Amino acid sequence: MKRLETEILVIGGGAAGLSAAAEAAAAGAKVMILESDLHLGGQLVKQTHKFFGSKDEYAGTRGFKIADILLKEMESCKENIEIHTNTTVTGYYSEDDTFTAMRDEDEFFTIKADRAIVATGAQERLIPFVNNDLPGVYGAGAVQTIMNVYGVVPGKRVLMVGAGNIGLIVSYQLMQAGVEVAAIVEAAPKVGGYWVHAAKVRRMGVPILLRHSIKRALGDEIITGAMITELNERFEPVGEEKKIDCDVICIAVGLTPTTEILSQAGCEMMYVPELCGNVARRDSSMQTSNPKFFTAGDASGIEEASAAMVEGRVAGLSALKSLGYPTEHGRLEEYWGRLQALRSGEAGKRICQGLTCVLTEDWEAVHNG
Amino acid sequence: MADKKEIQEPIYVCRCEEVTLEEIDEWIEKGYDTVEELKRVLRVGMGPCQGRGCQDILLREIARKTGKPITEIHPATVRPPVKPIKISLLAEGGEE
Numbered sequence: 001m002k003r004l005e006t007e008i009l010v011i012g013g014g015a016a017g018l019s020a021a022a023e024a025a026a027a028g029a030k031v032m033i034l035e036s037d038l039h040l041g042g043q044l045v046k047q048t049h050k051f052f053g054s055k056d057e058y059a060g061t062r063g064f065k066i067a068d069i070l071l072k073e074m075e076s077c078k079e080n081i082e083i084h085t086n087t088t089v090t091g092y093y094s095e096d097d098t099f100t101a102m103r104d105e106d107e108f109f110t111i112k113a114d115r116a117i118v119a120t121g122a123q124e125r126l127i128p129f130v131n132n133d134l135p136g137v138y139g140a141g142a143v144q145t146i147m148n149v150y151g152v153v154p155g156k157r158v159l160m161v162g163a164g165n166i167g168l169i170v171s172y173q174l175m176q177a178g179v180e181v182a183a184i185v186e187a188a189p190k191v192g193g194y195w196v197h198a199a200k201v202r203r204m205g206v207p208i209l210l211r212h213s214i215k216r217a218l219g220d221e222i223i224t225g226a227m228i229t230e231l232n233e234r235f236e237p238v239g240e241e242k243k244i245d246c247d248v249i250c251i252a253v254g255l256t257p258t259t260e261i262l263s264q265a266g267c268e269m270m271y272v273p274e275l276c277g278n279v280a281r282r283d284s285s286m287q288t289s290n291p292k293f294f295t296a297g298d299a300s301g302i303e304e305a306s307a308a309m310v311e312g313r314v315a316g317l318s319a320l321k322s323l324g325y326p327t328e329h330g331r332l333e334e335y336w337g338r339l340q341a342l343r344s345g346e347a348g349k350r351i352c353q354g355l356t357c358v359l360t361e362d363w364e365a366v367h368n369g
Numbered sequence: 370m371a372d373k374k375e376i377q378e379p380i381y382v383c384r385c386e387e388v389t390l391e392e393i394d395e396w397i398e399k400g401y402d403t404v405e406e407l408k409r410v411l412r413v414g415m416g417p418c419q420g421r422g423c424q425d426i427l428l429r430e431i432a433r434k435t436g437k438p439i440t441e442i443h444p445a446t447v448r449p450p451v452k453p454i455k456i457s458l459l460a461e462g463g464e465e
Contacts, residue, residue: 001461091449100449108458123421128390130378216378256425263447271440277425278444 002109006032006082008319009099009113011089011261014042015305016297017119018070019312020319024117025080026073027320027327032111033081034101036088041067042121043141044305046148048176049169052194053306056338063305064148070309092116092264097292099261115292115319118262119312122255122276122298127161130216136223140170140252153177155248159226160184161214165193167252171201174250182246185212185228187235187253214249215241223247255302262299265290274354275301281358284336285318286311289363294319301358303351310338382430383423385416393427397434404428404445414445417453 008024010017013035025031039045047063058066074081087103089111099111124139126132138154140162146152158179160171163186171181184201189211191198202208211231218225226244229237256277263269267280267288280288280295287294296315297308314335321327343351360366380390388411396410404427407413413427414420420427424444432439 088452090452090454093449102450102452102454102458105455106458108454108461125425126422128380128382128426130380133381133384258421260419260447260451264449269444271428271442271444273439 002107003112004032004082004109005112006030007114007323008032008316009034009111009116010119011116012042012119012121012297012299013037013040013083013085014119014121014297014308015044015066015070016121016299016308016312016315017042017117018067018074019309020117020119020294020296020316021081021312022070022073022077023313023316024320025077027325028080029320029323029325031081032113033083034087034089034111035083035085038086040071040083040085044070046144047305048148048173051306053304053342054338057306057309057342059306066305066309089120089261092261094264094266113292114323115294116261116265117286117294117296117312117315117319118259118265118280118299119295119297119308119315120258120261120299122302123258124251125254125256125276126251127214127253129214131219131223132217134217134219134223135221136219136247137217137249137251140166140250141255143248143250144170144173147173147177153179154250155223155246156180157182157246158248158250159214159228159244159246160250160252162186162252162254163188163191163193163198163208163210164252164254165197166255167250168193168197168201170250170252171206172197172204175201175204175206179248181206182244183228184208185214186210187213187231189233213237217249218243223249255298257299257301259295259299262288262293262295265293267293267295270358272301272354272357274350275303275358277302279358281360283360283362284314285321285332286315287318287322287363289366291322291363301351301354304342304347307339307342307351310335310342314339382426383411383413383416383420385418385422386412386414388413388423390430393430394434397431402431402435403443404431405443407431408445419451420445 007030010033044063044067053059215227215229227241262280294315296311
């Protein structure tokens with residue numbers, strides 16, 4: 001069986017992974033990026049809107065252009081970077097300290113790496129309702145992919161479930177693509193996403209129904225509508241069900257970190273609601289309890305792409321440091337400062353609360369008791 | 370969420386193995402209130418997606434039914450491979 005080797009294995013070529021790879025490769029380390037998709041860029045490539053955040057993280061630039069900027073940065077140190085797209089890391093075997101990976105579905109090989117940065121991103125949350133297995137029920141991320149990457153619209157009229165940033169942004173993008181958005185239902189008593197996004201879809205005439213949820217999808221073979229219902233403060237359905245005509249139901253109820261490899265590596269894991277799922281405990285350098293493993297981006301807790309990119313830089317830098325590469329004095333501190341700035345807003349409060357649960361001072365101190 | 374009496378039509382939680390919310394609730398009531406136990410009796414989360422779609426729902430359902438905080442519900446043990454691999458690919462790498 002083919003066996004590859006590298007110094008730093010970056011699992012996931014999205015916002016965090018590419019930033020980590022760029023950081024590490026620029027300092028001279030051999031980096032290998034494994035990306036399960038056909039191309040690099042992760043979620044960035046389907047973000048057609050301009051980013052918020054700070055100038056350092058390309059605020060004002062559209063997401064897919066940010067992916068180009070990162071790829072260009074990697075160009076300057078490409079001799080140090082080996083890229084495998086359409087390749088999934090399928091496992092880590094701690095007894096042999098070996099990763100296994102599969103390219104497409106017809107090549108299987110092993111990888112030895114001195115360090116691993118797990119930047120595997122997130123997966124979409126689904127919710128249970130009657131007929132949720134009918135064709136026409138999509139995750140919002142899937143809708144963004146087919147629309148913004150492949151230029152295909154999912155249908156004619158959409159019911160959006162969830163008024164967080166993803167639900168709001170995807171609603172707007174659907175309308176830009178000529179698809180009607182019948183309504184946005186949100187179980188919480190307030191809009192989760194930024195006000196500007198909500199205001200934009202409201203101005204275009206889309207009702208945002210707070211304290212509402214989907215009860216069932218209608219249709220035999222495909223979606224022909226949806227029944228929605230109002231919720232009380234205990235999130236229990238109250239009152240009459242209302243019918244919404246639609247041929248697509250788009251689920252945007254959040255993401256949860258993808259962390260299989262970290263679990264297999266024996267990293268201490270913790271369920272942190274504020275970070276939206278099971279994540280690895282880490283120190284401020286993004287090092288996990290397994291000193292060879294670092295985590296960054298949504299895999300370490302659901303947050304915005306801007307923060308994912310800085311976390312990637314931190315993880316890349318720390319992996320370098322732990323391999324004995326000289327690193328620029330003060331650089332890590334600069335990244336910490338940027339993260340702090342990104343998290344200083346209202347939305348950042350929740351993230352910071354979650355981080356206090358998973359952050360440990362320093363692993364050596366923990367292990368030496 | 371829905372009261373038991375209302376669940377007439379199946380609500381699929383695990384699409385790979387076609388496990389419904391009603392079945393999950395029924396087994397939780399019988400005392401199988403951990404992800405690992407539910408996996409063993411229902412195969413929930415053991416299909417091709419390995420629980421990516423359903424584990425999160427399962428954790429929340431166990432928390433809701435048992436009244437425990439979700440932070441105390443243990444997720445399933447994660448074993449490789451995380452994605453189905455053709456047996457022929459694995460066999461290629463074997464020794465004579």
